[in-house]
Amino acid sequence: MLEVKNLKFRYNGFEVNASLNVNKGEILTLLGPNGCGKTTLLRCIYGILNPKTPCVYLDGKDVHSMDLRERAKKMGYVPQTHHPGFPYTVLEFVVMGRASQISTFESPGSEDYRIALEALKLVGIENLADKPYTQISGGQLQLALIARALVQNPRAILFDEPTAHLDFKNQVKVLEMIRRITAEKKVATILTLHDPNLAGMYSDKIALIKGGKIHAVGEPEEVLTENELSQVYEISIKVINADSFRFVIPVLNELKNH
């Protein structure tokens, strides 16, 4: 289990304050308006940003006290943006995710390349394996980043807006894939999303965030209510139940007056 206990982090004038937990095989989604602190929270959990006191535990072990190698073995992080530098091939880029699994002086071997190719197949871009990763689209890069996190074989993965840059079909494809990996590999998954409908479809739990704090947390049907969503997004919102889906839609008349 991944536990966040009383995490506190402060930028000038902005504070994140959160307690959360996610079990293995479960997806927890952080949902909330621009600037509410989702990325800051993910970065604090992974340790790119450092809260002052221990507050993130994986299977009871303080994540921030692990050395980089141990943390990379246990936890994957898929950032929102990545700026390619050297023109490695897509396959080489994904193989780099194996670094934590091989010894410092070793080069990746044929087994590492096999695992990387497998991950590329899983995300559906094996046809790009030999292409420089500086020459692929934003959406394809997103898929390569996900493949790179998968080859680490981590116990927990944090995805920052995994659907950014993706077309409608690929948004669903990637979320289906994340759901499958989470369930099959028993990973504790935290992701951030902007679309409450996708969050409702793919999350076991949702944390609604407002102003750096958890406004509500629970199963999608507990959290995706007109009342909670209207408070967090500060517009009127309608939730329509149809079959087993909940459709979250903004009330248009009110938007026209903004």
Ligand SMILES: Nc1ncnc2c1ncn2[C@@H]1O[C@H](COP(=O)(O)OP(=O)(O)OP(=O)(O)O)[C@@H](O)[C@H]1O
């Ligand atoms: N490096 C930084 N230095 C100071 N303040 C920052 C920094 N990065 C982010 N912030 C501030 O922290 C707050 C939270 O930002 P964060 O990026 O975590 O929000 P978010 O919910 O991920 O937003 P979005 O949905 O737009 O990606 C914002 O008010 C932002 O201006």
